[in-house]
Amino acid sequence: MKLRELRIEKGITHKQLSDDIGVPVRTISRWEKGESDMLLKNAIKLAEYFEVTLDEFINF
Template identity: 50%
Template sequence: MSKQTQNRIRELRKQSRLSQQALADQIGVFRNTISNWETGYSQISLENAKKVAEYFGVTIDYLLGSESDQT
C-alpha cells in the first residue's frame, strides 16, 4: 500500500475524531486491521477500501492516492 493511502486513512480518521476502534466498529473490521493499514503492515482490500471511502464520503481513487481531490 502506498504511503499516501496510509496517510489518507489516518488523516480522514483523525479529522473525524475517531479512534482506530471506532472506525473499525463502523466498517466491520478489527482495530488491528486499521492499525495495519495505517502503518503499511498490510494492504487494504478493494472491498474494505469501498467501505472506508463510503464511510468518509470520499472516492476510492482519493483514498488510494490516485487523485488529489476528495470528491
Template identity: 50%
Template sequence: MRNRIREIRLEKGISQQKLADEIGVTRQAISLFEKGDRDPKLETWIKLADYFGVSVGYLQGIEEQSTTDIQNQKRWNERERSFLKALRESYMLDGSWEDLAQTFKREWHKHELEEWSVQANARD
C-alpha cells in the first residue's frame, strides 16, 4: 500500500521544498516519504495531514475519502488556523485575558456565520 503524499502534493502544486519548509523537515525526507523508503514519525504524519487537510489514514493510503470530505476538512482547517491566529495575535498584543475572551467570542461568531453561509449555499 502506497501513501498519498506525492499525489496530494502534486495535486496542490506544492514543491517538495515548500512542503518540507512548511512542516519542518528536509526536502530529502519528503522525497524518501513519497517513495516509501522511509516512514514519517506519527508527529510528521499529523503535520502532513493537517497541512493537506486530510486524515492521517487517507494520507497513508489506509482509508478512502471522497474529494468532498477533503474539501470540507480543508475548509475547517483553514478556519481553525485563522481562528487560532486571531486569538494568538490578540493575546500577544496586550496579554489581557478579557480582550482574548472578546476576540474568542467575535471569531467564534464569525466562524458560525461562515458555516451557516456554506450550508445555506449547499442547499440552494
C-alpha cells in the first residue's frame, strides 16, 4: 500500500485527509512511514476515499 503516493497524486495534505476521514494527522503519517498498522475499517474508508478497490489499495 502506498498511501503517500495516492495522497500526493490527488494533491491532498495530511491535514485535509485527516479531516476528511476522521483520523489524527499523526496516524496518517505513521501509516505512510510504516510505523503503524491500519485497521481494516480504515483501509476500506481510504479505498473508498481514493476511489480504488480495497485490493488495489492494499496492493498499490
